[in-house]
Amino acid sequence: MSDTPRLHTAGNTLLERARALRPLIERDADQAEEQGRLTTSVVDALHEAGLFGIWVPVPLGGAELSPTELMAVFQELSYADPSTGWVVMATTLENGTAGAYLGDEAVERIFKGPRMPLFAGQGTRPGIAVPEDGGFRLSGQWSFASAMLHSQYVHSLGAVEGTDEARIFITPIDDVKPLGNWDVLGLRATGSIDYSIDDVFVPESQSHAFDTNEPLRGGAIYRLGLLDQALICHSAWALGVGRRLLDELSRYALSRAGRPGQLAGSDAFHTDFARAEAKFRAAAALVRETWDDVERTLDSGRTLDVRQETMVRLALNHITSTITEVSHFVYASGGTSALRDGLIQRLFRDVHAGAAHITSGPQSLRECGRELAGLAAGESWVLFGLEP
Known part of the structure; x- marks a missing residue:
């Protein structure tokens, strides 16, 4: 440790x-x-x-x-x-x-090469890992392996046969069969294809418990565990895309300023833009406040309590739903310029693809509400739900 x-x-x-x-x-x-x-x-x-x-x-x-x-x-x-x-x-x-x-x-x-190794894979819907001397035999099929087309290693969730222990298994890309089915609305350049693995031996040292929060090397960030670290990713992604949406709409409106009947002269647009900006900034502030609190806890040598686990999930869900709402306003305000192929249209599609990720799903929001209302006493977070 x-x-x-x-x-x-x-x-x-x-x-x-x-x-x-x-x-x-x-x-x-x-x-x-x-x-x-x-x-x-x-x-x-x-x-x-x-x-x-x-x-x-x-x-x-x-x-x-x-x-x-x-x-x-x-x-x-x-x-x-x-x-x-x-x-x-x-x-x-x-x-x-x-x-x-x-x-x-x-x-x-x-980690011995001149470049950092790149990983892709999936941490949900586990395959089956059969114990064998020195490791496991892994088989299964997984979806949405973002960055697979750039990666040298694959990170896959598996359930150990006989115990149902959830573990992450790391396999070289050559042991994986890409299924090449990334034909989607948004985030097209992520190459998040499905893949399968068929009876591949994985040494014990190339796997770890899914829920571990005890790093063998490195500092306190790894004490968050895998899932809570993933929430960092999706929260930050939403902050970047939401800001870009509003900035692009501002540029679009400014480029038409001074022309009769254009968006820039509309009182209704001015009011709605102010509301969208306020909603985004408020959701972003919740994300930053929540993670500032997390950092203070980690830096003191402690781990997160149940309420902090609730808040990192709630902050992600809220920023994701907020940028989805903002994207509708931006797309509708962009008129035919948004309808045509271009940056606003791509941002709109990308937001809806990203918002479909399981980390921002409705189960987490329901469970956040239950915990915040005091209805989950004695329960702890396990993935996206609270359990005794």
Whole structure:
């Protein structure tokens, strides 16, 4: 177990590098959407900037950013392009937790190259893992493996036969059969294809308990556990995309200012824009307030209590529903310019694809309400529900 109780922080250097990549990411976004994956130039630039190492523990050469530092980077990349932000958040979550939780033998194999390894995979709907000497035989089929087309390793949830223990299994990409079925409304450039694994041996050191919050290396961020760390990703993504939606609508209205009958001269539009801006800023403030509180708890050596677990889920659900509402206003206000293929239309589609993720689903919201109302005494969070 790691003996580093405090959060590691790395400052703003990586955020500045992410911001410097915005022109390249924006330039390549249409091509990435058309081909269903990020462009090689963007992936190479992300590697060169060190952005695929932002979640990896410091002992493995990573930056090991704090939750709020991670959120700032993901927000910046998602503002530039939602698919790029999504790919980076997914693969860095998975290579970061692999670096923290896997056994020494696996880490030595996986993290020995000149570049940070990229991961894809799925942590829901488990496959079956049959115990075998020294490891497990893993089989199953999983959906929505974001960044699969850029990855060298795959991160998959499996249930151990005989015990039903939930574990994460890491397999080389060559052991995976991609199913190539990413034909979707939004987030097209994430390449989030389905995949299958058929009776592949996974050494014990290349797996870890799904619910572990005891890192073998690295600091306090890994004491959040896998699921709560995933909430960092989706909250930050929503912050970036929501801000971009409102900024694009502002640019659209300004470009038509001074012409009779245009949006810029409408009192109703002015009022509705103010309301949308207020809703977004309020939801963003809840996200930041909640994660500031989390960081204070982690840095003191403690783990989150039930109310804090509730709040990180509620903050994500609220920012996601808010940007979905904002996207409707932006799309409707954009008129025929939004109807045609272009940035506002793509942002609208990407928001609806991202909002469908299980982490922002209705079950979590219901359970948050039950806990906040004092109706879940003695219960704790297990994934997206509260249990005794």
